[in-house]
Amino acid sequence: MNILAIIGTPTKDHGLTWRAVQALQQSLQRHGAAEVEYLYLEDAGLTSCQGYLTCIKHGEARCPFSAAVGAVLARMERADAVIFASPVHIFNVSALMKTLFDLLVFQMHRPSFFGKPAVVVTVGAGAGMGKVLRYMQSTVGNWGFEVAGKLGVHGGLLDDPRYAPKLAKAADKVAAALLRQIADGRPRKPGMADLINFRVWRAVVRRTAEASPYDWEHWQSSGWLQQNYYYATPVNPLANLFAALIERMINRAISRASVKPLT
Ligand SMILES: Cc1cc2nc3c(=O)[nH]c(=O)nc-3n(C[C@H](O)[C@H](O)[C@H](O)COP(=O)(O)O)c2cc1C
Known part of the structure; x- marks a missing residue:
């Protein structure tokens, strides 16, 4: 099983978003899942969408940045499930994650991930986590992903021993839901x-x-x-x-x- 974690923070594996995903990875492993593969958007060479909608009008291969975007897309396609993880930056996703979403705008028009399980993860200092989780859920849901769970983490409490069991419990719940969705594999009945x-x-x-x-x-x-x-x-x-x-x-x-x- 191949689970891809897309990390949308410049702090890469030194930051709190990575630690939150690590908590989820530990839960996945407790449930018997294989390794999680990490993709750091900071290293993905993504450039801001130039806004000409070339991908929509003439196909994603014509995007001037198709090599970099295509590489991320190919890894998402190969994965059995994708974890989208972003810190809260001014009550929204990080610029890195937003750049990925913008470059994949054609997925809003031509979704292709039907039935593929996903989880969305965010870490904040305390405000805006719910909004970011809903935004990520709705965006990747529009691409066809089945969002099996959401995990919002209070970054300032990650080192507090009283918070650790709560995080482990929440991560376990999300991990179990993700693995159920992977086993099921069916796209949802639309509401x-x-x-x-x-x-x-x-x-x-x-x-x-x-x-x-x-x-x-x-x-x-x-x-x-x-x-x-x-x-x-x-x-x-x-x-x-x-x-x-x-x-x-x-x-x-x-x-x-x-x-x-x-x-
Ligand atoms: C530019 C910027 C904006 C931020 N905006 C918010 C915010 O709106 N709400 C919040 O709770 N935390 C906010 N934070 C705090 C981050 O969400 C928090 O530090 C997070 O853990 C960073 O994740 P990282 O260590 O993986 O980069 C902001 C941090 C930065 C750098």
Whole structure:
């Protein structure tokens, strides 16, 4: 079993995020899992996304940074599960993790990790951990990952012996959930939010078909323009009807430009 930990802090293996992932690794090993492989974003040679959306319009191979991004992506693809770990930096993920997310923006349009288990981990001084965990969960969830668990760690307490058993208990819970998900391997049955999300992306892809031919072609050849969801799965008919209604409303709002600026 190959579990990849993506460490999104410049402190690499000297910092608290690494220590939190180590706690999770120990739990995984207690549950019989094999080694965790570490990928330090600080060493991955990632450059800020230049914002031209080339990956969406013409394919990720055309991104000027495709060599570096592709290397990270290939390791994620090879892994049986991925741990995404970032410290809290100003109530958000670190710039390193955000750079990775930005460079993988095409995954929001063309997700490919369906059913692959993931865990999200953050370490903070005490504020913003929940927000960061939810943000990471939603981002990688949009790429198709099954987020089996979240682990938020209070960095300042890592050396406190009263905190250690609490962390071990939480890490055990997350590790067990991750291993269950790896054994299961199935992508989830989509809920209402997933169905709506799918339809929203479809509205975007339809709207930008001319400007983003690669995106359009991918949706067309994948059959996603005709399906209820990315993959064959039972969907709740009422939830599906509601999602279809939302898609129609979005398409109408786009064609009439009837949305207002936010104030
Ligand atoms: C630029 C920066 C911003 C930070 N912002 C927050 C924050 O908003 N909330 C918080 O609880 N901790 C914040 N911290 C503290 C870090 O989350 C904490 O030191 C974390 O353990 C660092 O992880 P590392 O040692 O793996 O790099 C910040 C630290 C830095 C360097």
